[in-house]
Amino acid sequence: MTERLRRALDARPRLTRWLLAGPGAVAAALLFAMAMPIWLPKGAAGIDNIVFPLILVPLIWAVVFVYACVEESLLRCVAVICGTAAVCGLTAAMAFTGWI
């Protein structure tokens, strides 16, 4: 399974990297920021968990974008970015629906 996925990704390296560094980086950054209010401490004024992700969105995007550009292994790149986005998206969805 892993080998088949690797071969599929390596067959279209440019497209894969475009998707990861383009929409992938934007989606991962936004989902990561959306999940941050859940695990970040609220701080003295009860707002740090909202303000930090709000401010850090562009920085998070930059980190994901550069990672998508420099990572040699496309499989690892897909696993890290999609995995992070999926975990964060799930956490945010659970918080929104009141599960956590």
Added chain:
Amino acid sequence: MKSLSQSQLKRLTAVHGWSGTVLGLLLYAVVATGTVAVFAHEIAEWSVGGAKNHAPLAGDLDGKVRPIAERMTKGYLEEIAIWATAKGDLNVFPHAHARNPESGKIENYGTLFRLDGTTGAELARNEGFVFTKPEWFEASALEDFLVDLHVQLYVPRPWGLILTGILGLSMMAAGVTGFLMHRHLIRDLFVAARPGNRLVTARDRHVLAASWGLLFAFLLGFTGSFFSFAATVSLPLISQVAFGGDQKAMRETLYEPAVTPDPRPAALADLDAVIARSTALTGTPVRFLVVDHYGRADARINLWHMPPQGTLAWVRNVFDGTDGRFLGVKPRVGRQPSAGNALYELIWPLHTGDFAGPLSKAVWVGLGAAMCYVILSGMQLWVRRREEAALWRGFGRAVTITAYGLPFAMTAAAYGFFLSLPAADPFYWTPMGFVLGALACIAVGAFAGDGSGLIQRFRRLLGAACIVLPIVRMAMGGLDWADAVAQGQGAVLSFDLMFLVLGVLLFRWATRQPHGRPAGDPLPEPAE
């Protein structure tokens, strides 16, 4: 730092080059207009001929505001916002919050009174969703246009903000990839451009300017994309998770101080006494004032002060509206000081350079101009490596036209503003002046000669526009220099002199051979 492999460097070079090429012209537009907008307030003062009253919020403000508030219906007394225009007039805006059928959003609805800042005489009165009509509340159409052009490229919200946000991200991307591509950053900070007109000479100049501007580029891209995305994308998404989509709860937590509702009638404390107390506490003048719940026992007076000595952030003091008690300093976000607020308050001064008066603003203008050079030289470098192809030569010509056309169009916007002042609507003719100026430059670029002759023609055109502008300003009824000196209108004199000096320099520059050959003038050279 671990060195990058050849394939990684190749990818980074492609990202650096293509992101600059695809978005470079728009990025240049945002950075160039932003560089000008750093002095937006001063441009406003210059364009309206200086402020008649430099401190309209001091003195007898209570006597000007209270009679207006007393004759308003209760609904409009939810908030009274008070601020001075660049002309030194006073805007007093009692208003409520209502849904605007055009935008579908809750906006400020009320009556805006424009008063003479000294006498308090009513100059104008307008009712409606005031902040959708800049001509009602702004003194300078030129300032309004330049700021709007920078913030959203004159594209309607939210698309303009999203576009400039993407450009901010592309600026960060160019900065980070440029940094990673540098293998000798310290050496590049002091690289001397190799002589001649070769490709390596252009590259050396680009690398030198980019190395010094690297941190600034990242900072501008980061803070700029924060401003663009925060309200349009990030906050709505984050508030869905943090507040379950409850906008009211979000506003109360982040922005509004806690007040226990008390609708019993009560007279408002003396505004002048509150302003004097607040100014004594903070040490800087009041720039903006909001009275919440005028005439009620739960009234609050909020005063925004410029950053005190040694600090970067504006200060908001809150007073009890009935007895004038000082209730404390309200942080920008949250109800008490926090790390999040400290970080939040840094973003504005870091983006605009508005923290140490004209000096810090001048540094930001210098760095902004350097960033413009980096963007343009990067695109020229990209084109010179590919100038055998007609398409890239055409792109190179577009770069030259935009490089000179944008500042010319901004100057033409100023002409539109001044020429329409006596008899027409400056809020229409200022953007129209920009469009006409841009079209003129495109026509010159499309039909005039090739090569360095085109650049020299643009320099002469821009130089002439700069030199004539102060004369047109005065001819249209603007303050002359003798009166400007007598009245202490520093902005008027400084900007006029700056335009004259800039014009002379451009004319002198036009007589010299340009360093970088325009791409429309191909010359074979080995790949370097």
